Amino acid sequence: MSLVLDPVPASGAPLARRNPVAKLGAALLFTLPLMATLDPITPAIALAVELAALPFFGVRPALIARRAWPLLLAAAGVLVSMLLFAADRGGESLLSIGPLDVTTGVLSSATGLILRIFAVALPGIVVFATTDPTDLADALVQNAHAPERFAIGALAAFRLLPLLGQEWRTLTLARRARGIDTGWNPAAFASTAFALLVGALRRGVRLAVAMDARGFDSGVARTHARLQRFTRADTALVVVAGLLPASILAVTITLGLFRPVIG
Amino acid sequence: MSEVALRGFGWRHAGRRAWAVRGLDLTVRHGERVLLLGASGAGKSTLLAALAGLLPEDSGESEGTIEIDGLEPRKARDRVGILFQDPQTQLVMARSGDDVAFGLENRGVPAEEIWPRVDEALERVGFPYPVDRPTGTLSGGEAQRLALAGVIAARPGLLLLDEPTANLDPRGAALIRAAIARAAAPETTVIIVEHRVAEALPLVDRVVVIEPGGGVRADGTPEAIFAACGEDLAEEGVWVPGRHLPSRVAQIETTTDLVRTEQVAVPGRLPAVSLRARAGEVLAVTGPNGAGKSTLALLLGGLLAPGSGRITAFGERRPPHKWRAGTLTRRIGSVFQNPEHQFVTGRVADELALGPRRLGRSPEQVRQVVDELLQRLRLGGLAAANPYTLSGGEARRLSVATALATAPRLLVLDEPTFGQDRRTWLELVALLAELRDEGHGVVAVTHDEDFVRTLANRVLNLGEPAP
Numbered sequence: 226m227s228l229v230l231d232p233v234p235a236s237g238a239p240l241a242r243r244n245p246v247a248k249l250g251a252a253l254l255f256t257l258p259l260m261a262t263l264d265p266i267t268p269a270i271a272l273a274v275e276l277a278a279l280p281f282f283g284v285r286p287a288l289i290a291r292r293a294w295p296l297l298l299a300a301a302g303v304l305v306s307m308l309l310f311a312a313d314r315g316g317e318s319l320l321s322i323g324p325l326d327v328t329t330g331v332l333s334s335a336t337g338l339i340l341r342i343f344a345v346a347l348p349g350i351v352v353f354a355t356t357d358p359t360d361l362a363d364a365l366v367q368n369a370h371a372p373e374r375f376a377i378g379a380l381a382a383f384r385l386l387p388l389l390g391q392e393w394r395t396l397t398l399a400r401r402a403r404g405i406d407t408g409w410n411p412a413a414f415a416s417t418a419f420a421l422l423v424g425a426l427r428r429g430v431r432l433a434v435a436m437d438a439r440g441f442d443s444g445v446a447r448t449h450a451r452l453q454r455f456t457r458a459d460t461a462l463v464v465v466a467g468l469l470p471a472s473i474l475a476v477t478i479t480l481g482l483f484r485p486v487i488g
Numbered sequence: 489m490s491e492v493a494l495r496g497f498g499w500r501h502a503g504r505r506a507w508a509v510r511g512l513d514l515t516v517r518h519g520e521r522v523l524l525l526g527a528s529g530a531g532k533s534t535l536l537a538a539l540a541g542l543l544p545e546d547s548g549e550s551e552g553t554i555e556i557d558g559l560e561p562r563k564a565r566d567r568v569g570i571l572f573q574d575p576q577t578q579l580v581m582a583r584s585g586d587d588v589a590f591g592l593e594n595r596g597v598p599a600e601e602i603w604p605r606v607d608e609a610l611e612r613v614g615f616p617y618p619v620d621r622p623t624g625t626l627s628g629g630e631a632q633r634l635a636l637a638g639v640i641a642a643r644p645g646l647l648l649l650d651e652p653t654a655n656l657d658p659r660g661a662a663l664i665r666a667a668i669a670r671a672a673a674p675e676t677t678v679i680i681v682e683h684r685v686a687e688a689l690p691l692v693d694r695v696v697v698i699e700p701g702g703g704v705r706a707d708g709t710p711e712a713i714f715a716a717c718g719e720d721l722a723e724e725g726v727w728v729p730g731r732h733l734p735s736r737v738a739q740i741e742t743t744t745d746l747v748r749t750e751q752v753a754v755p756g757r758l759p760a761v762s763l764r765a766r767a768g769e770v771l772a773v774t775g776p777n778g779a780g781k782s783t784l785a786l787l788l789g790g791l792l793a794p795g796s797g798r799i800t801a802f803g804e805r806r807p808p809h810k811w812r813a814g815t816l817t818r819r820i821g822s823v824f825q826n827p828e829h830q831f832v833t834g835r836v837a838d839e840l841a842l843g844p845r846r847l848g849r850s851p852e853q854v855r856q857v858v859d860e861l862l863q864r865l866r867l868g869g870l871a872a873a874n875p876y877t878l879s880g881g882e883a884r885r886l887s888v889a890t891a892l893a894t895a896p897r898l899l900v901l902d903e904p905t906f907g908q909d910r911r912t913w914l915e916l917v918a919l920l921a922e923l924r925d926e927g928h929g930v931v932a933v934t935h936d937e938d939f940v941r942t943l944a945n946r947v948l949n950l951g952e953p954a955p
Binding site for chain 2: 357358359377380381384385387388395396398399400401402403404405406416420423424428431432434435436437438439440441442443445446447448449450451452
């Protein structure tokens with residue numbers, strides 16, 4: 226959990242320092258249009274652009290590799306299911322074993338999908354690796370006008386997450402002391418998970434009461450101790466992130482490779 | 489600064505038959521410091537929650553009036569600050585300074601005033617770190633001092649403290665009490681609920697005793713109150729200062745080793761320890777927080793594999809952490825610090841029957857064990873109750889009873905007397921002394937000096953944590 230979500234220490238890289246809302250918006254604007262096409266070239270170009278932008282976020286490729294490994298599992302899953310079940314078997318046949326017919330068409334679709342997974346996930350990984358959760362909540366409230374109840378509440382809940390791992394270990398040991406070997410027994414697993422949930426709810430309620438007691442959500446307009454600014458540089462980041470996919474799509478359309486999702 | 493006035497105040501939680509508090513007439517004047525006493529279940533915490541404006545109208549039924557500076561508590565919230573027991577569920581933000589600022593932001597304090605007030609509050613509670621210190625790295629005592637800073641930064645006229653040191657070791661608790669004494673401005677009105685009475689007395693000038701469901705029983709200076717009804721209060725479980733505790737020194741000397749460790753260590757949690765736990769004796773393991781006491785309890789309980797060193801138990805070659813859970817429960821019983829971690833069923837009786845059932849005892853034998861334990865630990869009337877609804881003292885007795893249900897020779901307890909009232913404390917000590925005299929071995933991790941003095945045959949002090 227924490228391995229994937231913990232921000233890396235502030236690096237001072239020019240794009241890492243941008244307003245969290247700008248970074249989040251840029252990531253969305255950049256990735257959403259990529260969904261429009263099925264060809265492998267569009268996500269390949271996008272991925273190249275993303276990798277080229279990494280140094281400006283102060284993120285080392287090693288870090289991305291560490292955090293992106295679950296995507297490899299997804300990619301492997303896509304490859305296997307495409308090889309077995311793809312309906313469109315156009316193109317040249319490369320390999321044929323019984324019912325399995327590997328064609329260039331199948332390979333191209335599979336490559337397209339896998340590249341898409343990486344091209345869409347990478348900006349998200351970069352944003353969360355370079356953004357402190359507190360800064361994100363502050364910016365959501367101050368720049369995106371998200372409800373404070375939601376942003377600050379989520380932030381407080383987020384702080385309790387690491388406790389869950391600790392709690393799970395304690396519960397498992399406590400059950401062994403009661404004569405229950407947990408191991409891989411699904412019933413014992415379910416009952417431990419239930420106990421974990423009950424404990425989490427109780428803690429959540431206590432935290433909510435404490436926040437209440439400190440005047441949270443009491444109807445008074447909150448002030449902000451930490452100021453988040455949305456500057457021209459932030460606007461520029463969002464605009465560029467919006468223009469890039471348009472140009473990438475223009476290239477694929479010009480090359481005649483555009484394969485719309487719909488139709 | 490604030491004045492509190494209660495006239496015939498009562499509160500009943502929705503769905504309960506009994507009133508949590510009732511018929512309270514009480515005035516607390518500007519700048520007074522009051523210790524609120526009463527047997528467990530007298531409604532002390534409910535009263536504090538009511539004063540803090542934390543009882544929503546739809547969560548129960550109220551009678552009489554309760555006012556702070558002439559306002560009902562929900563409208564006086566910005567004049568009141570409350571500190572709870574558990575620091576983990578009071579901190580909201582990831583960085584220490586941000587957490588103190590949180591309450592000020594909520595009250596609409598202008599941004600340029602926030603940071604000077606944060607610094608001042610941190611200084612007054614003696615918080616030893618810079619404002620960007622992550623809250624996740626603080627010890628319990630440090631986190632509680634931070635939570636106190638968050639409360640006093642808002643400059644409340646009425647400061648409510650609900651067992652503020654109950655979750656802390658003696659050193660952390662002393663620091664919190666010092667911080668309270670220093671941090672609260674002299675004109676602040678203070679109401680404390682604290683069951684370690686002797687420690688809380690230097691903070692107060694007035695004691696109010698409330699009766700379960702029946703108003704104020706006694707009200708006056710500490711000396712007057714303890715002279716008048718000290719005897720009764722001690723009987724009901726209040727830790728009245730200066731009361732004698734019976735000694736439970738060992739009856740017999742034995743030399744049978746149940747568990748022996750040779751230089752066992754867990755990297756980062758416990759430096760190497762060699763010890764013997766013997767039948768017929770109580771071994772107390774003491775030491776400051778972070779010294780590895782709880783880790784040692786897990787090792788002795790066969791719940792954790794040591795990083796290095798050897799553990800042998802019950803003359804077997806295989807170390808206890810490799811035994812099957814069933815074998816373990818017949819030999820070593822572990823009682824965790826938080827009883828709720830060990831509850832796995834929905835009824836007290838099922839909780840007791842679980843261990844013997846899993847060992848394949850006949851229904852007749854199981855019933856016999858359950859009945860005997862229900863009686864021995866005074867849980868008879870609660871056989872059908874849900875373990876999660878028990879009071880602190882009842883839950884503690886049940887967790888000890890569940891460990892005894894499989895008749896282990898060795899009992900390992902982590903802070904068994906933590907947060908208990910005097911009555912439960914005396915019962916636990918008597919029970920453990922009995923078990924020891926029957927030939928059981930007892931190992932107790934504890935901060936409780938009274939417990940060590942009263943019961944322990946030997947003491948193992950783990951000393952300072954490695955830097």
